[in-house]
Amino acid sequence: MTNREHHNKEYNNEYSRDNNKEYSSDKFQRSVLQVAEAQGRLKPYAALLAPEAVPLHLSSGRYLAESAHAPHPFPAFDRSSMDGFAVIAADTLAAGDPDTVWLEVIDVIPCGAVASREITAGTAARIMTGAQIPGGADTVIMMEATESRIEGGVTYVGICKPQERGQHITPCGLELRAGDPVLPEGTLIGAGEIAVLAALGVPEVPVRRRPKVAVFATGTELLEVDEPLVPGKIRNSNSPMLEALIREAGGEPVMLGAIIDDLELARSKVHMALESYDLVITTGGVSVGDYDIMGDLVREQSGEMLFNKIAMRPGSVTTAAVRGGSILLALSGNPGACFVGFQLFARPVIGLMQGAVQPYLPEWTAVLGVNYKRANSFTRYVRARLEIREAVLYVYPAAVDESSVTVTIKDSDCLIIIPPDSGQLSAGDKVTVLKLPGEIRG
The missing domain is CATH 2.170.190.11 (Molybdopterin biosynthesis moea protein, domain 3.)
Structure with missing residues (x-):
């Protein structure tokens, strides 16, 4: 057994004895938080961005910065x-x-x-x-x-x-009377909202500015997408994935490339990004290895550490700190963990910055379609597929849901929440799922 394996085994044993017990290693001094508590620590720093006016036809996907009221009855005449x-x-x-x-x-x-x-x-x-x-x-x-x-x-x-x-x-005013509230502040604008605003004569819509989100990948092993594979290297798939996820969440991604495993270089680039952008997301380098530079960087006493260990799988090493009032969110380099970490932490921050009424993924109840065996004592967020049959919502875990697995991300439209004390789950059991954005594919 290697030193790292021994260390991880000791930690898992300790955590299974007491889910709320804090854990610290000599190097990383990690304290375990539950997901909701970690989300709560991020919330005060997800500062609401300034409003701006955009033409009605460009307002889709934006968040309303102030409530809309009917300026006249609708319909305006019989x-x-x-x-x-x-x-x-x-x-x-x-x-x-x-x-x-x-x-x-x-x-x-x-x-x-x-x-x-x-x-x-x-x-x-x-x-x-x-x-x-x-x-x-x-x-x-x-x-x-x-x-x-x-x-x-x-x-x-x-x-x-x-x-x-x-x-x-x-009759005049059947749908709305003059002065009636139409859309509350924080509404995500879609086709229906645009139709209403157009009918009420709103050519420019007050919305929140989109947060500019800087993205770094870390790791000497990373290749760009267009580079041929060489021994020991992997292509950087996390950055393109994060770029798409940020756009989906309403942010403006700013892709700043990959950083080799060099602490000074990482410090310089990250500090520059924190001064220039609303949120900085990194992927990789937050585990317990000798070359995991983001773990070293966020421990530095130049700001406030929010968390660096979460009682979840995958992505337990997800880390957040505040530097100069800006959030630095360091996600795992494993694609599955990076994806889950973004959905649980980055997406809500991006939504909160835009005043979203519901920044967190919605919780649904579904029927488990197959047996599922819990793997460890952490709460697990399992990539899964929803299916509706005879008016019943079923959920099927991904066949392979390891933290490092990429391919099953594309097949997932929800995350099953598997509590740490759930034991063996059987087909037919009711489970809680977090619905991911987009349509049900099943």
């Missing part, structure tokens, strides 16, 4: 909900088999126009869907329920049965 005739309901009371009531058609009102005359007893107006109801009319009869005739150049509409007041009329 309008017809179908093609037909605007009439006075009282004029139709005598209609009935075999009697037909005939009304003179005195106007034609297309959508977007207003009536040229008021409806009075014995008259009607041809009206189109969406057009404003003319004065005097109190009901609309659909085209299919009428007949027509022309006498002496005058058009008449025939009505065969009585009509009630208010039929086929959408």
